[in-house]
Amino acid sequence: MNYGNIKYFDIADGVGVRTTLFVSGCTHHCRECFQPETWDFGFGEEFTDKEEDEIIASLKDDFVEGLTLLGGEPFEPENQKALLPFLKRVREEVPEKSIWSYSGYTWEELNDPENERCHTEYTMEMLKMLDILVDGEFHIEEKNLGLRFRGSANQRVIDVKKSFERGEPVLSEYNEKEIIK
Numbered sequence: 156m157n158y159g160n161i162k163y164f165d166i167a168d169g170v171g172v173r174t175t176l177f178v179s180g181c182t183h184h185c186r187e188c189f190q191p192e193t194w195d196f197g198f199g200e201e202f203t204d205k206e207e208d209e210i211i212a213s214l215k216d217d218f219v220e221g222l223t224l225l226g227g228e229p230f231e232p233e234n235q236k237a238l239l240p241f242l243k244r245v246r247e248e249v250p251e252k253s254i255w256s257y258s259g260y261t262w263e264e265l266n267d268p269e270n271e272r273c274h275t276e277y278t279m280e281m282l283k284m285l286d287i288l289v290d291g292e293f294h295i296e297e298k299n300l301g302l303r304f305r306g307s308a309n310q311r312v313i314d315v316k317k318s319f320e321r322g323e324p325v326l327s328e329y330n331e332k333e334i335i336k
């Protein structure tokens with residue numbers, strides 16, 4: 156798997172100060188995507204043990220709340236395979252930190268065993284590593300700059316643990332309505 160960027164001290168992509176990993180590769184091709192260069196699975200650099208170590212070291216800082224996965228598309232099948240062992244490391248080495256992931260796939264699509272585009276042998280385990288999933292493609296028609304943590308109104312900030320408990324997607328407290336008028 157390749158990645159395009161790692162942002163340290165990121166305050167835009169989740170709650171608090173975070174480390175954000177922008178993985179490469181996305182097949183959604185949303186109209187007016189904010190970073191189409193990341194659609195290419197070969198974009199950027201190879202994600203290696205060195206990057207894993209640096210991200211985990213950053214997560215050990217007291218003021219860093221957690222890790223966010225962005226893209227590109229973290230839930231493209233090839234990216235799931237690469238990210239799952241990394242997420243296991245994060246959970247083992249810094250269990251107190253939160254993990255957020257963005258995905259152009261919806262909660263329902265990721266949970267559907269019949270969906271060959273995004274449901275793989277890794278998907279459920281990867282989802283269970285998360286605290287928050289921000290789901291859905293970016294819809295330019297529903298773009299709203301006032302939404303916190305999401306670009307268009309169709310996207311949802313989902314509380315993953317509560318969703319598994321209830322067997323349906325449960326919106327997080329962070330799925331706020333517009334915050335800017």
Ligand code: SF4
Pocket residue numbers: 181182183184185188189190191193226227228258259292293
């Ligand atoms: S899912 Fe994200 S990265 Fe992929 S095309 Fe849509 S906005 Fe761009």
